[in-house]
Amino acid sequence: MTEPISVEIVRTPNREQVATVVSDLLRESVPSRLSAGDPTLWGPDAESEAAIRLSWTTLHETSRPLVARIAALRAELLDAGVDRVVLAGMGGSSLAPEVITGTAGVPLVVLDTTDPGQVADALAGDLDRTVLVVSSKSGGTVETDSHRRIFEKAFADAGIDARSRIVVVTDPGSPLAAQAEEAGYRAVFPADPNVGGRYSALTAFGLVPSGLAGADIGRLLDEAAAVAPLVAADSPDNPAVVLAAQFVVAHAHGAEKIVFADTGSGIKGFGDWVEQLIAESTGKHGTGLLPVVVEGPGAPGFVDARSDATTVAIGPATGSSSIAVEGPLGAQFLVWEYATALAGRGLGINPFDQPDVEAAKKAARSLLDAPASTPAAPAFVDGPIEAYPSEGWLPGDVKTVAEALKALVAAAPDHGYLSVQAYLDRIDDASFALVRPELARRAHLQTTFGWGPRFLHSTGQYHKGGHRNGVFLQLTGASESTVDVPDRPYDLGTLQLAQALGDGQVLAGHGRPVLRLHLTDRVAGLAQLVEAIQEDGS
Numbered sequence: 001m002t003e004p005i006s007v008e009i010v011r012t013p014n015r016e017q018v019a020t021v022v023s024d025l026l027r028e029s030v031p032s033r034l035s036a037g038d039p040t041l042w043g044p045d046a047e048s049e050a051a052i053r054l055s056w057t058t059l060h061e062t063s064r065p066l067v068a069r070i071a072a073l074r075a076e077l078l079d080a081g082v083d084r085v086v087l088a089g090m091g092g093s094s095l096a097p098e099v100i101t102g103t104a105g106v107p108l109v110v111l112d113t114t115d116p117g118q119v120a121d122a123l124a125g126d127l128d129r130t131v132l133v134v135s136s137k138s139g140g141t142v143e144t145d146s147h148r149r150i151f152e153k154a155f156a157d158a159g160i161d162a163r164s165r166i167v168v169v170t171d172p173g174s175p176l177a178a179q180a181e182e183a184g185y186r187a188v189f190p191a192d193p194n195v196g197g198r199y200s201a202l203t204a205f206g207l208v209p210s211g212l213a214g215a216d217i218g219r220l221l222d223e224a225a226a227v228a229p230l231v232a233a234d235s236p237d238n239p240a241v242v243l244a245a246q247f248v249v250a251h252a253h254g255a256e257k258i259v260f261a262d263t264g265s266g267i268k269g270f271g272d273w274v275e276q277l278i279a280e281s282t283g284k285h286g287t288g289l290l291p292v293v294v295e296g297p298g299a300p301g302f303v304d305a306r307s308d309a310t311t312v313a314i315g316p317a318t319g320s321s322s323i324a325v326e327g328p329l330g331a332q333f334l335v336w337e338y339a340t341a342l343a344g345r346g347l348g349i350n351p352f353d354q355p356d357v358e359a360a361k362k363a364a365r366s367l368l369d370a371p372a373s374t375p376a377a378p379a380f381v382d383g384p385i386e387a388y389p390s391e392g393w394l395p396g397d398v399k400t401v402a403e404a405l406k407a408l409v410a411a412a413p414d415h416g417y418l419s420v421q422a423y424l425d426r427i428d429d430a431s432f433a434l435v436r437p438e439l440a441r442r443a444h445l446q447t448t449f450g451w452g453p454r455f456l457h458s459t460g461q462y463h464k465g466g467h468r469n470g471v472f473l474q475l476t477g478a479s480e481s482t483v484d485v486p487d488r489p490y491d492l493g494t495l496q497l498a499q500a501l502g503d504g505q506v507l508a509g510h511g512r513p514v515l516r517l518h519l520t521d522r523v524a525g526l527a528q529l530v531e532a533i534q535e536d537g538s
């Protein structure tokens, strides 16, 4: 029989220490205790939260009944000519379905944005054939609530009974569960409340949208089931133990970054899922593991990784990878969840909370509640780009984007990182992702890229709670579209800007340098930005 997953350690500088960490984990039977749901594994402070967060270890069994229910709903919808699935959900409520459907090659429109243009494009699709899945564990996430309001109105405006086209996934008792009951939405799938968002790939959050879109979710559970005995075993061959020990020891030696490249796994977008799991689980109390997702095995950050990073191939090993993990998606989900929970124990943190996420949400809410009477003036304007630096790091005589970028990179400590955060349309503005390798190549810093506000529910926890060695480049842009949020005093563009400004304030409050570049014309702005990066030469 072929192994359900393979973890290859291509090179490890600290073999003996890794072996010690492995034997400590095994001596205390940590893997089997984790699989049995022992909440004491992360110390007394984490125990009460862990007690309501460990049901993910058995989802390959407990989620089985969902498969038939989802298939029945899909058949009903198809009979009614409804075959376009739009998913409104942030972070753990959309990252897994995006990978599952991308890998299966079935279409799913994911709404995890407040960009007015991107939402307008989703609305412009064929509403006659559309079902909206509204996924939110808490039932109170502002983006998801906005999408529900916007689509409900759009269905009604198009003469479609919105109730028949909205399917909800949420925790029992959440505000969204109450709204769904009151409105009489088509179906409500109660999620397992004892699984946190980023560990919920194999709950209703991962399975409902993916199954409705046509992915083979039964097979996904089979893949997880095949690996379950391996990750629960108190054995030195346990793939999750091997990974966790590598990361904990690397972290102790100053390699707190994990650079992920897909090397031909056949999985689409795994990095986007795993980065939330690792960053949000571990990035807190000034420590953690920073995932850096790169374009491929030849990308900057991977080929030229230094001593501050471990390179991981998802797929076969390549010359630059230190570790290679090969296996199907369902197995990868479970192995990385176990590895993260085990690494969290090694780092001495609670891998199930996200103490710094709320701060940015609160700052955005304050800005929406009390908008500034006069907008802030840019520090300088360079063609179609306005620059808004946080206080205290940009010399006053800097007047060009190229110089400002150079100063931002120079403000990072040695072995720090640069985080690029694009509050833009990740479909129409997809080419902004090019900025990451361009900057990484010149900055000689590990460089991450995230779409705002999506990353706020993912790596955003690490930026504020993890190692304090990041510098931050925010990109915001003018929009030609306006999308109102029904029964709310703001439109999406206003919300999007408040989210960028709110997170920027919180980062600056942590003493981190933040440069916001606002593109008054997105296309011309990108061209100018790339030119400035190339000219920068830092």
Ligand SMILES: O=P(O)(O)OC[C@H]1O[C@H](O)[C@H](O)[C@@H](O)[C@@H]1O
Pocket: 090, 091, 092, 093, 135, 136, 137, 138, 139, 140, 141, 144, 197, 198, 280, 354, 357, 456, 457, 458
């Ligand atoms: O599912 P929801 O309650 O809407 O939450 C969606 C996401 O947003 C939060 O801010 C958390 O940081 C994430 O862990 C979570 O996955």
